[in-house]
Structures are given as C-alpha cells and as structure tokens.
Amino acid sequence: MPENWLSEHWPTAMTLGVLLAAALVGGLVGQMLRLPRVVAYLLIGLLLGPQVLNAVTTEALHTLETVGKFAISLVLFNMGCRFTVPHFRRLMPRVLYLSAGELVLTFVLVAVGLFMLCRSWQAGVLFGALALATAPATTILVLKEYESEGPVTEYATALVAMNNLVAVVVFELLFLLVQFTDGEMRHSIGSALGQLGGGLFGSVMLGLVGGLVVSYACGLLSPRHWLVLLVAATTLILGLCEKFEFPYLLAFLTMGVTVANASDSASEMEAELDRLTGLLCVVFFVLHGAELDFKSVFAEDDATLVYIALAYIVLRGAGKCFGVHIAARLHHNVPQVRRWLGAAMLSQAGAALALSSIAADPETGLGDLGRQLQIIIVSTVVVFELVGPIMIRQAVLQSGEVPLFRAIRHRTTTPMEELRRVARRLLTVVGRDPRRGRSPERLNVGQLMFRNVKTVPTSAMFNDVVDFIEASADSTYPVVDPGGSLVGVIRYPDIRDAMFNPEMAKIVSAVDLASPTQIVLYADDSAEHAWAQFRECHDDCIFVITHEEPVQLVGLVKRRDLMGLFARPNDR
Template sequence: MHFHHLFSALAIVLLGSLVGGRLAALLRLPRVTGYLLAGLLLGPSCAQLLGLPPLLAEDALRELDVLGNLALALIMVNIGGQFRTDHLRRYRHRIAIFSLGETGLTFILVAVCCFLVNQLLMDVVVGGLTLTQTSLAFGLLLGLIAIATAPAATLMVIREYEAAGPVTNTVLTLIGLNNLASVMLFILAEQLLTGSGFSLQLLTRMFGPLLLGGLLGFLMSVWGQRLEQGSEYKILLLGGIAACTALSLALQVDSLLASLALGMVLANSSPRWHRMLESLRQIDYPLYVAFFVLAGANLHLQTLGHIGLLGVIYVIARTVGKLVGAWCGARIGGFSLREQRYVGATLLAQAGVAIGLARNLVIDWPEMGALLQTVVLGAVVVFEIFGPLAVRHGLVHSGEVPLLSLLQKQAPQSALEGLHSVVHHFRASLGLPDGHKVSDPGDILVRHIMRQNVETLHNDTGYHELLRLIAHSRYDRFPVVDQRDRFIGMVNYTEIRSLLFEPDLASLVVAGDLVTSVQHAVFPQQSLREVLDLFQQQRDVSFFPVVDPDEPTRLLGILSQNDVLSAFRRLAEKA
C-alpha cells in the first residue's frame, strides 16, 4: 500500500470522527456512537450495500489495525488499574458475589436458550458430533462469549460524560472481571471440546498472558521510579504497552489479558501509577477515536441477514442475563439500590473480546468456529450500536453525570458562529479593537454541575469502618444521614485525627458522635459565582453539600471545587 493512500485513510478516519462526533452531540447521543456510525458509513460494508466504492478499503483497514490494537491495549491497562488492592479491599467479597451473579446468570440464560434453539428448532450438526453434542457446544461456547463486555465503549462513555461515583467504579471493576472470566473459561472449554484435554499448551494459553503482562508491569514500575517528567511517563507507557502487544503476538497468547495483567501489576506496584495514568490521558484520546471509527468500518452489516434464530436468541438472552444478573448480584452482594438498577445496562456493550474469541475458534475448530463467528459478528453490530446508549442511560440515571456534561452537547456551534469566532480571534491577534463580550460562566447554576449520587454514612457507622471508607475516598469528609436518610451533618477527617491515638476510645465511637453541623450548604438554584465566593472564603473545603432549600435535611448531592473550576474553564474556552 502506498504511503499517500495510508495517510489519506488516516485523514478520513480522524476527520470523519469529528463529523460523526458532532452529529452525535447534536442528537444528544454519546460521541462513541457517532464514531462507530461514521466508520460504518465510511467502511466497505455500507459501501457494498449501496453499490459504491468505499472511502476506507479493506487494505487500508488492515494497515491501520495497529492503531486499533494499541488503543484497545491502552484501554485494558486502564481497566486493569481498577484492580488495586486498596480498591478491592473496599468491596471485600461483595464484588465477587456481584460478578458471579451477573456472569453466572448471563452464561446460564444464553447457554440454555442456545442449546434449546438448536436442539428443538435448528437441528444443526457439526461433523463428528451428535445433535445433542453440537447443541451443548453451541450453548457452552456462546454462553462464555456472552460474559465478555466491551471495555472500550464503556470507558469512553464514562470519560465523555465525566461520570464518577460508586456505580462507575463498580462497572469498571466488573468489566475487568467479566473479560478475565470469559477468556480463561473459553480457552478451557475449547480445549476440552476439541479433545485436547489438559496440557502444557492449555496452561500456556491461560496463564501465559498473565505472567507476561505481570512481568512487564513490574519492570515498568521499577523503570518508572527513575523518571520525573510527564513526557517520560507517556513514552514508558506507550512503549511498554506496545512491547506487551508485540510479545503477546509473538508468543501466541491473548494480548488483551496480557494488557489487563500489566495494568493490574503496574497499578499495585508503582507509587507513580496515578501520575503515569494522568500523563497518558493527555494524549490517548485520538487513539481511542481512531479505534472506534475503525471498529465501525469493520462491522459487517451483511451478517445481520445471516444471524438467524440462534443469533436473535443470543442477543435477547444476553441482554436479559446482563440486566437481571446484575440486579441479582448487586442485591445479594449488598450493593446500593442505584447499583442494583443501573449497572446491568452499562455492561451490554460487546465487541473486541468476543470477536477475538470467535476468531480463535475459527482457527482451532474451523467448522464450529465459522458457525459461531457469524452469530457473534451479527450480535456485535447490535451491541456496538446500542451498547453505548445503554451505558449512557445507566450512568445518567445513576446520578453520577454532572448535568453540565449533558447540556454542553445540545448543539454545536453553527458555521456562521464559527466564522465569527475565527474572525474575532484573528482581529484580536492583529491588535484591532473588538467590542464582543462573552457571557459570564458564573450564571450557570449549581444544579447543572452537582453530582447527585453521593456516598453517605449512617450515623451508627463504627469508627474503624469510617476510617476505612475515608481512606478509600477522593474526599476528606463525608455527609452523614440518620436511619431515615435525613442529612444531619458532616464528618471531617481533619477534626477526628486525634482519635487515631486513642484506640480504646475509638472502639466506642460511631459516626454520629463525630458529626459537626454544616456551616455552609448550597442550593440547586444558586449561581456558580456565589459558590466560588464561598470556596474562596472556605479554602480548606473541597466540596459543599447541596440541600433542598425548603427541606434542609434532604441531601440532593455535592458540589466539588474541582467541578466548579472546571465549569468556569470549559465555558470560558467555549465562549
């Protein structure tokens, strides 16, 4: 392929993503959906249906696949970073119960439904197997594939809408557990079904990527201790992740599992993990955008016509399994009502991991793999298009998305307004006077950017449990509610530190004993200008509670100083 064709394809991918993302914002859809649809329209699948030459040809997609592989590896490293031991200790056994309930019910529903469909209606038989054996293989393999969740789409929606809170943290942890279980169990099931049994090859395929990623993660942690500048962290992470992917391909082990393990070890062994991650976030977005456009271009619309009854049942059973399984797992695990209701929707997206498993099956068991790959590719078209919408729904309704993140996406700047802004800036650069005056960001209201899903303490929470919660929180204080969920005040870590040196006294203390009355609370209708003045007066306060002005004991959310400053900065830049 000539270089000018490669650069033309790259230009089409990036510029097409801008158009797709803007149109999605105009329609109040996640930008991820716009990127996927842009790729779908630019790719060979849509062009074939319309009888037109594709803007992104098959050879171009193959050449640019390296960008997609690197982006997906970066995303898996991010997901692996959720497996910090201090983070998991906060969940204790509850996250395992949640994951087992969600993955278990999804597997059972998909496996049973696919078995019955083939056994009673389709009568498909694979060479060397009976009808019942074929049906069992269909159910087992599709059930394990159904467990997998697309990390890329979910992470991008979380990032786009600036979601943060218990639901978001739980979702990211579950994605890692889902994909780990799906890949490991699928490898085991495939080996048993093909008659290979337990062997060194099986152990290598299952644990090889974990060892490879873990070793590279540890080496990168040691190397990272010798670095200081953010640019060096970027180079180390990109180079290490590229090396992990290259070695995985050379050793023929799963590169996604290796990247997940790299992130897990790096997050737990490197004191500078957060600095590394923050440095990477400054440059990774174009890679993610290219990944989704390429993913859309690689979607095969033709497979929808061949998905058949088995594929339809797979999509329905997986959707029901994720929604109901997440509800059951969260309920049994003692998670909050919001997590019971909304986590399931955020786990519906499916793409790269599922496609990779199906492709491996085609190599190892061609006849069975060809049948299941058609089902998986058709289902991926559905889940990739509607999955990000489901993720957005779950995050927004859980109360972890600031309203301002939604309001900014109502309409892009028109072409005329854009021209006016460019002329204004150019005139200012030349030193010419201009009477234009931007609107004041301070007119935005508290309700537009407050976070509604608040971590609260009950007044009977023990002191040691209180310390454990504060140690794992981004804030240094917590709102406290009584048994009827009425807001009664705040517990501030800086005011209770002295009790750390009185263990006998601490064992008798509960959160209600440490509550201090709230000196300053804000209301939803207050302007950011007023709140910023409060933050300047209370310099040691990281956030204010937001309460109902007519019912001060009703806690509506919190407003952090970072969110206020971020809103001022973004709106000023936009103006």
C-alpha cells in the first residue's frame, strides 16, 4: 500500500473539499472544547498532513501554497487598516517602550542561552533574532474571532506588526555579519545592505501605490465592484512582491495603512473582504497545520537538538512575557497589560520559518549552522502555533476584553429540534403537514407549554449563570426564589454584548442580572392570546405561572412552537 494511499488519486478540488469539511468539524469540536478555531484548524491539518495520515500530500500543499499567501495578504491589509495617523500618534509612545522591553529581553535571553548551549555566538544571535518574530495571522485572527476590545488587544495588534518588521531587519543584518566574519560573503557589505534597503523600500512603495489606487478607485466605483477591485489589487501586489523578492508583509501593512488614511470607506472595504478572508484563512491554517513538522528535531538522532529546541521555547516565552511585564511596570501601565500582553505574543510561524529557510540555503555558506537553525524553528513552531492561540484567548478573556457572546458557547437549537424541523418541512412540502387539524382556536397554553422548566436560583453567582446559558438552547431564563416563585428573567440579548470580566464572578449574582417579568401567561389562556403576547415582545419564551398566591412557575411556551401554528402557510 503506498504511503499516500488516502490521496493518491485525489484531484486538487477533492483535496480542498476534504480539508474544508474536516476544518468545519474540527472547528465545531474546538468550540465545544473552548479552543480557538485556529488551533482546531491546525490540528486537523496536522492530522491530515504528511506527518500523520498523509491524506494531504506535499505536492497538494505546494499546489495550494498561493491560496495561503493570499489569505495572509488579506489579514495584513486588514491589520494595516486599523492604523490611522491620529490613532498611530496616540498609540506609538506607549507601544514603543513595550516593544523595546519585549524585543530586547527576548533577544538577550535567547541569544545568551543558545550561545551557552551551542558554543557559537553566531547561533546565539541568529536564534535571538528569529525569536523576535510573532505570527501576525494567528494573533490577529484569534483577536478577531473573539471580537476583543481594550488595551491588550490594541497593543497586541501594534506589537505583532512591529515585531515582524524588527525581526526581518535584525535577522538580515546579523545574517550579513555572520557571513562576513565567516568569510562566506559572495557580495560586498554595501551591495548586501543596498539589496536589503531596496527590498524594504520597494515593499513600502508597492503598498503605498496600491493603497492610493484602491482608495481612489473605491471612491469612483459602486460598492458592488469593490470585492473584485480589492482581490485584483491584492493578487497583483502579491505577484510583484514574489517577482522582485520584496517582503510582502510590509507591502500589505503599508497598503492597509494608506487606505485607512486616504479613504473614508476603509471599514466598508474590510467588511467587504471579511467573508472571503475568513474562508481563505480556514484553508491557510489547515494547510499550515499540514506543513508542521514535529518529527524533524527527533529525526537527527542528536539529543542536543532536543535540548536546544526546549531551551528556545522556554527562553523565548520568558522573554516575551517578562519583557512586556517589566516595561509595563516601569511605565505604570494597567495591570491587565502587565499580566497578559506578553502571553499574547507567543505565536510564531511564517516570518521565522521564511528567515530560517534563508539561513539553511546551501548558497549562504552557513552549512550545519543554517540547517540547525531551520530544524529548531520548524520543530518549535508546532508548539508556539498550538499554545500561542490558547494563550491569546486566555489573555483577552482574563483582561475583560471579550464580549460575553464570544466568551461562551450559546446555541439557539438542539440537533433533535433541528431534525424535527427539517422533517416537518419535508412532510409539509409533500402535503402531509403533521400539524394539520390542530386548530389554534381550540388550544390553550396548558396544552402547549413545557412543564419541566430549568430555573436559575436567586443565589446563583455569575459563573453559574454562564453555565446555565451554555447548557440552554433558549435565550430567556427564569430566576426563581427558594420557594419556586418567579422573581424575574435574564435575557441573553440584554447581556450578550457585555464584556466578560472574570472579576464579575465574585460579585455578580443572578438577581443583579435579572429584569422584571413584564409579560406572563396562565395555563387557561388561549393559544391566540399567547401569540398576541409574543407579538408584543422579543422574548423567545414566555413563562406560565399560577393564579394563586404565592405565584409559582409551572411552565413556559416557546415562540417557535406558536409560529408553527400561526405563521404556517394557509392550507385550509
């Protein structure tokens, strides 16, 4: 049986379909496990990739590589669109010292630590430069998934852009220094620096021109043409970057920044690209997961490489976290930034992989050092890409920057309810409506209501309420006292946009979240009266109580059940 038996005869379209279907299932499972979707996609890719099942071969990954680059380009453009000049001026003074603290301590720790392990200053400084890079796509997409807002989110967005730019420049300069001291330079220092400067300048100019053209054209064109324009501009600039070997990260950041400052429609352009970006990023992260190679560091049969990889992981993580903490503490920043911003900087992927591949190129003359760099980075990226998104989620959650509806998993239906609904629709289409003969005029609330109602006790604390919401498929929840009397309701739509602050768990109870019950039903009310009540409110449930004192909660009626009776097609 061939090694790639799962995909030996698969066309590219089938491979792509399998990747997307697996990603969908993985995303749902990840949501149940409270994992960022990025982690689920990476794990699915790792499972299907050459390292495990080999369902996605190396050839397929190469074929779909352009899709991944296009996805990253859109993410970088989106990131740049957040930086208007006033925003940049306000943010930069605070970001610079945070960035300096993080980058300096990370470089020093990794460079010194790896120098001591490798007994090579060249290895130490190159590893130190590689450690600076943070994965922009991973970081931005996790922040976007949770729709976080606040200082940690704002600083993380700025730092991730700055980290990668600094990492590219510092690595290239140190790389030239290592080549020069080893006598392996094939060109003069001036020529090499000119090539580096030319690449950076070319990227900026491409992004600037592209941003100006897009801003001008979107002002002339109808919004329905924007998507085609944006895709055309993005692919063209990406192609030019590849042709002239310009760093496309800088080009698309510049393009986004230019659009943010030259156009009044930057946010509308972002919205236009959002769905396409979301789909392409699913493909990118599954492909990226398939490319992850956790075996390379063990394949060399050299235990020293394992120790170096572990040291790189620990020292880089310590540099990121403690560097931000120290800088934020010295400048009296808010506690959330001190505690959590560094943890949001751990992801590492594209930039570090690309730079390490430069070092491993046989033409550079670095030999075993270049190969060692690549093996360590390829292996440690697996850890940083799986742990990093989880830490980003934890950082914004613990900082109170995530709205409740993103922090928890709330469903509006159950699998069985949806199955019954589909079956009912199919039966209705073929003329066998199961509700035929059930005249609403003859029904009362007592015949329609659910009697086994789960309730929230008044003593329940915030975490208990959150657990209740996650376990319920409804959006309206009854709060009852110890005697079973209805004292109010918690409405999910009223609290879904509130920021999820862990500190609330200690002080907020169900009574604080409940609002008065304005509309109730009785068991002897008619179904028509119940429907009229639903038309007066937006709740998905109305609770049924007794006439007698003390008033007791005895059931609830759901809007969707009455809609089946009163809003169905007229078949009489």
